[in-house]
Every structure is written in C-alpha cells, then in structure tokens.
Amino acid sequence: MSEPLFVAEALTKRYGSGAAEVVAVRDVSLSVAPGEIVLIMGPSGSGKTTLLLMLGALLRPTAGKLWVRSTLVSGLPERKLPDVRLRQFGFVFQDFNLLSALSALENVAVVAELAGIGGGQARKRAAHLLGELGLGARLHFLPEKLSGGEKQRVALARALINDPAVVLADEPTANLDSKIGREIMRLLQRVAREQGRGVVIVSHDQRLKETADRVLWLEDGQFKAMVTMAVDPVCGMAVEREGAPTAEGKDQTYFFCSRGCRDEFLAERLEAVAPR
Amino acid sequence: MALARHNLAQDWARLTLSVVGVALAVMLILLLSGFLSGMYIQIAAYLTNTPGSVVVAQDEVRNLLGVSSLLPLGATAAARTGGSRVIPILSQFVILDLHGKKQPVYLVGYDRKEGGGPWRLAAGAEPRTSYEVVFDRVLASRHNIALGEQVEIMDRDFTVVGLSDGTSSWMTSFVFVRKAAVERLLRVPGGTSFLLVTPPARTRPEVLRDRLSRVPGVEALLKRDMIANDAALFGKVFSAPIRLMVLIAFFVGTLVVGLVIYTATIERQREYGVLKAIGARNGLLYRTVLAQALIITGLGSLGGVALAFAAARLIMVLRPQFLVVLEPPAIGWALLSGLGMALLAALIPVRTIARLAPADVFRR
Ligand SMILES: Nc1ncnc2c1ncn2[C@@H]1O[C@H](COP(=O)(O)OP(=O)(O)OP(=O)(O)O)[C@@H](O)[C@H]1O
Numbered sequence: 044m045s046e047p048l049f050v051a052e053a054l055t056k057r058y059g060s061g062a063a064e065v066v067a068v069r070d071v072s073l074s075v076a077p078g079e080i081v082l083i084m085g086p087s088g089s090g091k092t093t094l095l096l097m098l099g100a101l102l103r104p105t106a107g108k109l110w111v112r113s114t115l116v117s118g119l120p121e122r123k124l125p126d127v128r129l130r131q132f133g134f135v136f137q138d139f140n141l142l143s144a145l146s147a148l149e150n151v152a153v154v155a156e157l158a159g160i161g162g163g164q165a166r167k168r169a170a171h172l173l174g175e176l177g178l179g180a181r182l183h184f185l186p187e188k189l190s191g192g193e194k195q196r197v198a199l200a201r202a203l204i205n206d207p208a209v210v211l212a213d214e215p216t217a218n219l220d221s222k223i224g225r226e227i228m229r230l231l232q233r234v235a236r237e238q239g240r241g242v243v244i245v246s247h248d249q250r251l252k253e254t255a256d257r258v259l260w261l262e263d264g265q266f267k268a269m270v271t272m273a274v275d276p277v278c279g280m281a282v283e284r285e286g287a288p289t290a291e292g293k294d295q296t297y298f299f300c301s302r303g304c305r306d307e308f309l310a311e312r313l314e315a316v317a318p319r
Numbered sequence: 320m321a322l323a324r325h326n327l328a329q330d331w332a333r334l335t336l337s338v339v340g341v342a343l344a345v346m347l348i349l350l351l352s353g354f355l356s357g358m359y360i361q362i363a364a365y366l367t368n369t370p371g372s373v374v375v376a377q378d379e380v381r382n383l384l385g386v387s388s389l390l391p392l393g394a395t396a397a398a399r400t401g402g403s404r405v406i407p408i409l410s411q412f413v414i415l416d417l418h419g420k421k422q423p424v425y426l427v428g429y430d431r432k433e434g435g436g437p438w439r440l441a442a443g444a445e446p447r448t449s450y451e452v453v454f455d456r457v458l459a460s461r462h463n464i465a466l467g468e469q470v471e472i473m474d475r476d477f478t479v480v481g482l483s484d485g486t487s488s489w490m491t492s493f494v495f496v497r498k499a500a501v502e503r504l505l506r507v508p509g510g511t512s513f514l515l516v517t518p519p520a521r522t523r524p525e526v527l528r529d530r531l532s533r534v535p536g537v538e539a540l541l542k543r544d545m546i547a548n549d550a551a552l553f554g555k556v557f558s559a560p561i562r563l564m565v566l567i568a569f570f571v572g573t574l575v576v577g578l579v580i581y582t583a584t585i586e587r588q589r590e591y592g593v594l595k596a597i598g599a600r601n602g603l604l605y606r607t608v609l610a611q612a613l614i615i616t617g618l619g620s621l622g623g624v625a626l627a628f629a630a631a632r633l634i635m636v637l638r639p640q641f642l643v644v645l646e647p648p649a650i651g652w653a654l655l656s657g658l659g660m661a662l663l664a665a666l667i668p669v670r671t672i673a674r675l676a677p678a679d680v681f682r683r
C-alpha cells in the first residue's frame with residue numbers, strides 16, 4: 044500500500060481527573076492510506092466520537108501523536124488548528140448540521156470562502172461539486188426544503204470543497220433510511236476510490252461493513268478483534284457475545300443487543316411455527 | 320457579510336421589530352437632546368438677539384433670568400462714557416393671569432429709541448404708550464389673545480398692539496412694554512435692571528467689562544458668560560433629567576438589539592459551532608455577530624433620525640412653545656450611540672461564541 048495519508052500513534056484521551064477520571068480512548072494507533080475506508084464500530088460510550096474528534100484535530104489528545112500528510116498536527120499550537128481543519132479534513136455529521144439561513148450552494152461556498160477563495164470562484168466550485176453529487180437542481184434551496192439524503196449530500200460537498208486529505212464522518216447514515224444510507228455510502232466510496240482520500244467512519248450501522256476496507260472494533264477505548272462480536276438478527280446491531288441476551292437456534296446461538304430484541308425474535312419464531 | 324444578512328433575513332418579524340425598537344430609542348435620544356438644544360436657544364434668545372457684548376447688572380447678579388436686578392443710579396451714565404452704545408432695560412419675571420390660567424412671563428421694559436425690544440414682529444407694532452404691550456406670538460395664540468385685546472399685567476390693563484416672533488419658550492415667554500410702564504408697575508421711577516453695552520469700535524469687550532466692573536455696585540459680564548449662566552441655571556433643573564432619559568433611551572436601545580442578537584446567536588449556537596469545527600476562526604464569527612448588530616442599529620439609527628425629524632416637526636406644530644433643534648452634531652451623536660448599541664449588544668453573544676467548543680458539535 045502507498046504512504047499513509049494520516050497516522051495516529053498511541054492516542055489517549057482522559058476526561059476529568061482523580062476519582063472522576065474517564066479514559067475514553069486508550070493508546071489507540073491507526074493509519075489510513077489514500078483511498079481507504081476505515082469503519083470504526085463499537086458499543087455506546089466506547090470512545091468512538093472521542094477518537095474521531097482527536098483524529099479531526101477538534102480535541103487535543105492527552106497523549107499520542109497525529110500526522111496528516113507529514114504535518115505533526117498534535118504538535119501545532121491552537122491558533123494553527125482552524126486552518127488544518129479547514130484544509131485537511133472534511134467533516135460529515137449525523138444530523139447534517141447545515142447552516143439554516145444559507146442555500147445549499149451557499150452552505151458549500153462559504154467553506155471555500157473560509158479558505159480564502161473569492162466569492163464568485165467559490166460559488167462556481169460549489170455549484171460544480173453539488174452538480175456532481177446530483178444536486179444541480181437544488182442549488183438555491185434552503186436546507187429545510189431538502190430531504191435527508193439531499194442534506195447529507197450537501198454536507199458531503201461541504202466536506203469536500205477544500206480538497207481535504209481525510210473525510211471524517213460520525214454516524215453519517217443514522218438519520219437516513221437504508222436506501223439513502225447506501226447511496227451516501229456509495230458516494231463516500233467514490234470519494235475514497237476516485238479521489239484518493241482517506242475516509243474514517245464511525246457508526247453502529249452493520250450495513251456499512253460491506254463498503255469498508257477495514258472494520259475496527261472499539262471497546263473501552265481500545266481496538267479489539269471483531270470475532271467476539273455477533274450481529275443481532277432483529278435490529279442488525281453488532282453486539283458483544285459476552286453477557287448478551289441469547290436464544291438458541293437449530294444449529295446456532297443468536298445474540299441480541301437487548302431483551303426487547305430477543306423477545307421480538309422469539310415471538311416471531313413462535314408465530315412462524317404456529318401461525319394462527 | 321452575507322451570513323449575517325441571511326441570518327437576519329430569516330426572521331423578518333424579529334428584524335423589523337428590532338429595527339423599530341432601535342429607531343424609537345434613537346428618535347428619543349435625538350428628540351430629548353434636540354429639546355435640550357432648543358431650550359438653550361430659547362433661554363439665550365433675548366440676549367442673543369439684542370445688541371451689546373457686555374451686560375451690566377446689579378452687584379452679585381450674574382444672570383438675566385434668575386433674579387431681579389436694580390442698578391445704582393449712576394450706572395447708565397458711567398456705561399455711556401467712552402462712546403459705548405447702551406441699552407437700558409427694566410425687566411422681571413411676572414405671573415400673568417390669562418383667562419384664568421397662571422402664566423409666568425419675562426416682562427421687558429425698554430425704550431424704543433435705545434433698543435432692547437422685540438427683534439421680529441409677526442403682527443402689529445411696538446408699544447407707543449405705557450398702556451400697550453407686545454405679546455409673544457405663541458403665548459398669545461395659546462391663550463387666544465388677539466391684537467387689540469386687553470390683558471392685565473400686575474393689576475393694570477394693557478392693550479396688545481403687537482405679536483413678537485422667536486420670543487417663546489415653554490418655560491417663559493417674553494412680553495414687551497415701554498420701560499416707563501415697568502417703572503410704574505414696579506414703582507421704581509428711573510429704575511434700570513440691566514444695561515446691554517456695545518463698546519465703540521476697537522475696544523475689546525473684555526476691556527469694557529473690566530472697566531465697567533469697577534463702577535461701584537454693579538456687576539459687568541460678557542454677554543456670552545451671562546448666557547452661559549442662564550443656561551446653567553435652567554440646565555441644572557432640566558438637563559440632568561433629560562440626560563438621564565437619554566441614557567435610559569440608549570440602554571433600552573442597546574437592550575433591544577442585544578436581546579435580538581443574543582437570541583439569534585443562541586438559536587444558531589450549534590451552527591456557529593459547526594463553522595468552528597469546519598475551521599472558521601473566532602474573529603470571523605465575531606464579525607458575523609457584529610455585522611448583524613450593525614445592520615439592525617444602522618437601519619434603526621437612520622430610521623430614528625427620520626422619525627425624529629418628523630416628530631420634531633409635529634411637536635412644534637402642535638405645541639409651538641417647544642423648540643426642538645436637531646443639530647448635525649446631535650445627529651452624529653445619535654448615530655454614534657447606535658454604533659455603541661451595536662458594539663455593546665454584540666458583547667455577550669460574542670462571548671457565547673468564544674466559549675463554544677467545536678468538538679461539542681459532534682455531541683447531541
Ligand atoms: N467531555 C467529556 N467529559 C467527560 N467524559 C466524557 C466527555 N465526552 C465523553 N466522555 C466519556 O467518554 C466515554 C466515551 O465517549 P464517546 O462519546 O467518545 O463514546 P461513543 O463511542 O461515541 O458513544 P456513542 O456511541 O453513544 O456515541 C464515555 O464514557 C463518555 O461518558
């Protein structure tokens with residue numbers, strides 16, 4: 044594989060101190076190559092968002108180093124970070140986070156302007172990018188007039204406008220139905236494959252596994268092997284085998300995220316066996 | 320800044336209300352200060368329009384309108400030596416009973432050949448006998464007094480023969496009679512309150528003042544000092560409350576803008592956080608907030624100036640005794656106070672933004 048775009052070395056984040064101390068991320072290392080899609084999964088509270096924030100230079104690690112395209116970002120002073128975030132990273136959020144007063148076009152153009160591109164040029168670029176993402180007819184719509192998938196595509200255009208090395212996405216499909224979610228994933232795939240960017244996605248969504256080149260399981264702030272994991276057959280969530288509610292099948296054991304899912308599963312099976 | 324404009328334009332009702340709020344505050348500031356300027360002009364009207372650069376009064380009397388003055392007998396002759404022009408007047412505050420309403424006026428007794436009477440007549444003529452009076456035009460119209468009508472001044476009847484212009488004031492208007500008439504009313508034959516002295520050419524007023532000060536029993540002041548003393552006398556009474564009202568108007572205006580900008584910022588707190596996360600610097604976000612405040616106060620201030628002109632005209636038509644003078648410096652100050660409102664109003668929202676952690680955008 045080629046030279047990594049992006050290297051995190053032994054990142055650790057501690058919140059609070061003394062008895063209230065939480066080690067949200069512990070000694071995590073990760074490198075992302077150009078064109079690679081890394082999916083980070085893990086249970087709630089395992090430190091996924093914290094890790095993503097550190098990767099995006101939004102949160103200073105307690106310990107560890109972060110390089111982006113050979114810049115040691117973790118060593119930069121605070122006042123240099125906005126520029127790094129602006130030019131090296133593109134962020135995609137679960138709830139889109141578009142600026143409600145601006146049209147789709149302006150939402151994207153404003154970010155180019157932040158990077159010092161003139162107004163007219165910025166709009167031209169934004170229009171082109173939105174066109175590529177299939178939003179050519181929606182340029183002048185306000186976010187409230189856009190569907191979820193359209194909003195997420197605007198957000199993706201915004202993330203890409205300054206030609207970042209890495210796109211970081213936190214639950215990018217969580218607020219979208221599965222068809223639209225797949226479409227967003229295909230776009231992220233194109234961003235990686237065709238444009239050679241690194242893509243790091245944090246998600247609970249099992250379906251994203253198909254698109255990812257690498258799936259990492261974060262638990263208690265550390266990466267763990269995926270083998271200890273199973274998929275809840277009802278809701279599709281990844282669950283840890285240990286301690287999970289189970290149900291015995293004909294030749295396998297099913298694991299569930301909660302009792303609710305197991306009860307639903309059992310009820311359905313009963314119905315299948317003895318339909319009324 | 321486009322974002323600021325769009326943010327405001329998204330809520331027209333709020334924008335309009337806040338602009339109107341600022342406009343009213345700026346209008347109030349302008350009207351109050353215009354009213355104060357008008358008051359000073361009214362206070363100074365008599366001295367300003369009567370010739371003379373030095374005023375001679377009774378010893379210890381340092382203003383025209385505050386206390387009555389009676390000069391020692393030789394004062395007029397002393398003032399005349401050296402070729403100065405001297406206008407002697409006998410004047411005093413009196414309370415008239417006009418159609419059952421008590422009305423304080425400043426009664427000026429003057430000699431036609433010396434000067435010191437009304438400087439502009441709107442109708443009629445100056446008094447020729449000791450039973451004639453020139454009334455302030457506005458006062459006359461407020462009390463429905465017409466030319467030829469009788470009015471009683473200190474138990475004596477006078478016929479209104481003229482109406483004077485520019486002599487009105489909401490505190491006290493000027494009424495002019497012959498000096499001999501006031502001498503009779505006050506029972507001071509040959510009495511004189513003040514002398515308005517014009518030095519001969521090439522004599523500086525200060526020199527004249529110093530010379531006249533040495534006349535025993537008199538006080539000599541430059542006219543402009545006398546005007547300032549009158550202004551201070553009334554200013555003491557009126558300018559403090561008016562200044563206080565101006566200050567209150569300023570803060571009300573600031574609060575209006577502040578509240579609007581604050582809620583607009585809090586509402587978009589998350590969006591500012593997103594911009595920060597994406598890589599916008601604080602300075603840019605501050606400028607956005609400030610631009611919003613400036614748009615509101617800019618529109619509001621201009622509207623306020625326009626409103627103030629309209630309101631001033633309306634007030635002076637409906638209540639001519641009030642003089643509201645909107646001078647360019649006052650307008651400048653009102654616009655500046657609008658700017659001040661914007662800066663103050665942006666302060667708290669800017670702090671809110673400064674405290675936003677970009678990482679929080681990812682947490683719900
Ligand atoms: N600002 C903070 N101060 C203190 N503790 C924090 C803070 N942010 C996160 N934590 C703690 O760090 C741990 C990891 O949190 P994080 O949000 O990274 O988890 P996550 O994997 O993203 O969870 P989820 O799937 O629910 O989004 C949690 O125990 C959380 O309570």
Ligand SMILES: [Mg+2]
Pocket residue numbers: 091092093
């Ligand atoms: Mg999270």
